[in-house]
Structure formats: C-alpha cells, structure tokens
Amino acid sequence: MIYKKSIAILIAILLLCALHTVNAQEKVEEQAEKPLKIEHAEPLFIDLIRDLGARKGESEWNVGLGMFDRLNYDKYEALVEYEWAVMDRLGLEIEVPVSIYTSNGLENTNGMRPSNRVESIKTAFQWTFLVSEKMNTSVAFGGINELVFTPLDSISTSSIFEGDVVNPFLITATNWRNGFHSLIYTGPKWFVPFNSELDRDFEYEINTNFHYMIPNTRNFIGVEFNKTLAKNDFDMTIRPQMRVSISNNLLVGIVGGIPIDRERERLSSFIRLIYEPGHKHR
Template sequence: MENRVKVSGNLILFVLLFCGTVTSAQEIPIASPPAKIPKVHHIEPLYIDLVRDLGARKGEKEINLAGDFKNTADYSEYAVLAEYEFAPIDRLGLEIETDFAFFKKISNAQDIPKNRFDNLRLSAQYSFYVSTKYNTTLAVGYTQVIGFTAFEDLDDKPLIKGLEYCPFFIAAKRWGANFHSLIFAGPIFKHRFNTDYTNVDWQINTSVDYAIPNSSHFVGIEFNKEIVDGKFEMIMHPQGKIQINKALAIGLVAGFPITKSKEKFSSFFRVIYEL
C-alpha cells in the first residue's frame, strides 16, 4: 500500500511538472516576421521608365535590356541600353544605365550624328508619400547624365563632352482596380564643355494605362513632352507589356511624333527581369 502511495505521488508530481512546462512554453511569444511597409501597385511606363517601383521595398532588384529604332529624313538611329536598378533601403531606388547609339545615313545629308557611347546615367528616386487609402504615391529623384564624345573623335577631343542635371517629380494614382495614371516632370540642365552657358529644357511625361484583369499584362499610352530651346515637342508612345513569368516581362512601344519634328515613326522594346 505504501509503495502504491509513493508511485501515485510521484506520478501526480510528474504530471504537474509536465503541465507547468507546457503552459510556460505556450506563454512564450513566437517572433513574427517584420511587417512590410505599405506599397501601392502602379504601372510603370515603358519608354521613360522609373528608377525603381514607386514605394520600393528593400532588396528589390531588376535588370533591363532595351533597343530603340528611330527614323528621320536624313538618317536612321539604332540605340541599345542596359540598366541595373535596386533598392538598398525601403522606398529608395538607385539605378545605373548605359546607352549606345549608332547611325546610318539614308539621304544626301553631309552632317549626321556619329556612333558613340551615348550616355552614362546615375539615378536615385525616393517615394516620400505612399497612401494605400487614396492609391497614390509621390516621389522625387535626380539623374546625373554624363555625355561622351563620338568614337571617331576621341583622338582629338575629350572623352566627356558634357553633363546633364535632371531633378524630377513623380505623382502616380491607381483609379479602381485596373486604371493607372502617372506624371513624371522636371527640368534638364544641359552643360556642354565647349560652351560657356547652360541650357535649361523641360520634360513633362504623362501616361495612362489599363491593367488586364487576372494577369500582369497591361496596355497604355505615354505622352512624352519636351520644351527644347523654347520649342514644344511631343511624341505619343502607345505600349503594352507581356508578363512571361513571375520574373520576366517584355515591353513593346511604338512612337508617333505629334508636333513637327525631324523624327518619324519609331519603335522600342524592353526586356525586364526581376531578380
């Protein structure tokens, strides 16, 4: 009998200790993953694209390869570019872009642009206002453009021919589930090293896009407007993006000048790969 009492007492003590341990373990809070910052989905234009998605989140990365074909009365231009963009911290996007341009004469004109490593672009963009309530994002940014001398002139001219300083402002809004609008605007301060003055031009780009339901595809139109030497110029760029898979997309753009210009029909494509 005494042995039974001892066994029962030990068993009760074991059960009490076990229940206490389980209860204590249940009371220990389990660490949850950090919440992501708010972000509104906006469609990014394809021709004048953004440095990074508006409201970028830390760690986002993307590579773009693109080609541009333009026709004028005197020559054809073939341009290629490569971009790498990333977000080192939340809401800040950085980008480096390289541009090459090649020209082919199609008339008797003697003076046409020369083949060159066109530009090196270094850009930063910060989304300072993100509202999921109003589906709106505002951002500011800056692009430093370094212009290079044509290949055949490198023997007797400096490597860098000039600089462009391009601060900009972006306002984007989603209207309902599928319609998107965006404004990208700012001055362009152009400094050519062979002159003693700086030109100030303006770019005012607007776009309207429609996201195709139940997909990541979209169609839309960009109106790229510039004031160059006091003259207003505008090119309309209808466009569409096809999402191949989660990481890969292809953008197709056509260009139609609205104001009188030497430039005729143009076409542009962009291959987008998110890392």
C-alpha cells in the first residue's frame, strides 16, 4: 500500500516537473520570438518617430506645450501626435502642431508678428535597420513629410496648403551600459512652396543628445544641442531637460531652451506629456 502511494506521488511529481518544463520552454520561445531591443534615452524636443528597435503593436500619444520668447513677439505652441509600430522596428507617426502669436510690447512695425495658424499635418516613418547587442547601439533612418497650412487669415479653398517640407534623417544611438546615453539625429530639410511667390528654403539639422538615466527607472536628465546650418548661417539652441515617470505608462518631460545668440529668439520652455497605452516596462 505504501509502495503504491509512493509510486503515485512520484508520478505526480514527474507530471508537475514536465508541466513546469513545458511552461518554461513556452516562455523562452515567446521571448526568443521578440526581436532584440536596446533601451535608449529619447530626446524630448526633437523626439523620435518611435522607440529605436520598436516592436509591433507598441504605441504612444504625445501632447506638447511650448512657449518661445521671440525678439518682437511671443510664440505659444501646442501639438498632438500619435506614433505606433506597424511591424517590428518600423514606426509611423502623425502630428498636428498649432501656433499662437502674441505681442510682447516690443513690436516696432506693423506685420512683424506672424498670423496664428494650424502649422501643418506631419506624417513620418522610421525604420531601425541595425540593433547591435555587442556595441549596445541602434541605427535607424526615416523621413518626415510636412504639409504646411496657409495662415488662418489668408486661407481659402484654393490655397489650403502653402507648401511641403521634406526631411529625411539618420539616427545613431548608443547605450553606454552605465546609465549614460548618446544619440545623433541628423538630416537635410527642404521647403517646397506651392505658391511661386514664396521662396524655396533649405537647411541641414544636426542634433546631438546626451542623457543620464537613473538605474532601474525611466527617469533621466540630459541635454539636446539643436544645430541648424542654412545659407552660411549657423544656429544652435541648448535644451537642458528631464523626464519623470508618473506611472507605468505615463511620463512627463520638461525642456528649457537657451540659444547661443539672440538673432531670432531668447529663452523658451517646452513640456511633453507621454502616454503609452498598454505599456509594460521590460
């Protein structure tokens, strides 16, 4: 009798071990099916279209609010954007920015202040074509297409859009494994007017970023150096910033703006609210 009970207990133990092995194997296979993704600190002002190495199904809503002290007027900017990964490592984005201009008491001529406007409809893609575990580096390229609206005070059915902005870009990011992150975002930008009275415009952007991410969190502090080359002119704005996790899927980013000269703008500030539906931090 004791022998039979021992056999039954042994069989039960073997079944439990087998079940545990199957479950563990399924988890390993499930993890193996997911492509490698390296964590990188994403800049908050000139942000990415989607996480580098994004996995299919990931998505994110962004709401941004900014204030910019221009020389002769103040600019207030708001934006709403949605980004999602349609397949592994391929992200898409749609964004609508709005600008409102107010007097700061320094205007010296009529017409100095631009008209309030819905700026544009921006669509973009980003493909991470290299994820190197050995170098802890991700590389991606993408493109932004921006249909620019005509100012609200002169918009008509025949001139809803005044032009198109085309902006291909390349991104290289490295996680240095000790909390430090670096990222370079660079590419040319063309403005192609639909109206012959407007001038074509070209500039080249070089954005370098350095961040420190607090271990075991998604919080970071860092700085963006937003540099623009255009018609023998060089501009750079230094943007110190921080990101704080409010909950598992809600973050807030705070950005300051300090131009190296005051040709067009003095100080600025920007806040970005980031919501990731169904996000699970891994």
